[in-house]
Amino acid sequence: MDADRLAIRGRLAERMAQIANKAAKPAQPQPRAPSPAPQPRPEAAAAPRPAPQPERSEAPKAQATPPAAASRSRIESLKEEYQTLLHRLHERVFDAPREQLFFVPTKEPAALSGLTIASPNRAFGHDYRPIPCKVFDWALDQIPEDFSEFTFVDYGAGKGRAMLLAAEHPFAAVAGVEFAAELHDNAQMNIAQYPRSNMRCRNVECVLEDAVQVGPPEGASVHFFFNPVRTRGVRGGSEQSRDGLSDEAAAALSHPSRRRRGGPGRRKRRLARVEPSQVDELKLKLLSPHAVTVYRSLA
Numbered sequence: 001m002d003a004d005r006l007a008i009r010g011r012l013a014e015r016m017a018q019i020a021n022k023a024a025k026p027a028q029p030q031p032r033a034p035s036p037a038p039q040p041r042p043e044a045a046a047a048p049r050p051a052p053q054p055e056r057s058e059a060p061k062a063q064a065t066p067p068a069a070a071s072r073s074r075i076e077s078l079k080e081e082y083q084t085l086l087h088r089l090h091e092r093v094f095d096a097p098r099e100q101l102f103f104v105p106t107k108e109p110a111a112l113s114g115l116t117i118a119s120p121n122r123a124f125g126h127d128y129r130p131i132p133c134k135v136f137d138w139a140l141d142q143i144p145e146d147f148s149e150f151t152f153v154d155y156g157a158g159k160g161r162a163m164l165l166a167a168e169h170p171f172a173a174v175a176g177v178e179f180a181a182e183l184h185d186n187a188q189m190n191i192a193q194y195p196r197s198n199m200r201c202r203n204v205e206c207v208l209e210d211a212v213q214v215g216p217p218e219g220a221s222v223h224f225f226f227n228p229v230r231t232r233g234v235r236g237g238s239e240q241s242r243d244g245l246s247d248e249a250a251a252a253l254s255h256p257s258r259r260r261r262g263g264p265g266r267r268k269r270r271l272a273r274v275e276p277s278q279v280d281e282l283k284l285k286l287l288s289p290h291a292v293t294v295y296r297s298l299a
């Protein structure tokens, strides 16, 4: 019996050894397959090490300049994001209550390419987009004069937003000049329908004309520009319209008693920039998506 048991154990041991061999065989090819990869490593380590080193040293060099450029572009993209945020804040929060007062909504931009414009200066005109209402208020806040003697003129009046915001002040008259027929029609409808209870000036008129053909009004006036033209290339009349103000709301206040009368210097009105108070400057820097500049005529 013992001999039988021994024989059985022997066979079992043999069988187990066979199984163990079979199990071991498939495992062997696996390490063999990756072995070609490790082989070159020693070679590379032995001789051509200096070759890969330049590649590695190029990478840090390439990174040495980008950090400055990268931080600059990060600052630029942060600025852009902030501008976008400011535009949304004005459109959705600050402008919303006044936008409801317009018969024809003024907030939608309009490309000049789709509009009817007779003037050759259409090539120099900026597309229509309205001034944010608060930015307009902040520009006018910098003029302490009693407006009752002044005529307000918006050069490039669009759908009439700035004109009707001006009409909330007691100007003697409010005028607008717009060269796109469809925008002029919208302005006319807005003037006709604006709530009279909000208008401290009801002498409001918009003309369909190229702004460069329209001279400044007689008497004391506030000339308003919100980014009407692209370049300094506009040909024609008034000096204001040739200034080509860019992405900026500008109000220029002129008073006849301060103008030079007669002589060749008559048309050269000297304007000085009105410096905003520190509080206003901070408010504009932080909250205005557009630069705001106010000028006043000098003696």
Ligand SMILES: C[S@@+](CC[C@H](N)C(=O)[O-])C[C@H]1O[C@@H](n2cnc3c(N)ncnc32)[C@H](O)[C@@H]1O
Pocket: 112, 119, 121, 124, 125, 126, 127, 128, 129, 130, 131, 154, 155, 156, 157, 158, 159, 160, 161, 162, 177, 178, 179, 180, 183, 209, 210, 211, 212, 225, 226, 227, 228, 229
């Ligand atoms: C940026 S929009 C300003 C709209 C309006 N002033 C406001 O603040 O809501 C500029 C306007 O100027 C008008 N424009 C551009 N060049 C002009 C020109 N030479 N004569 C009259 N209007 C012009 C455009 O048609 C456009 O409506």
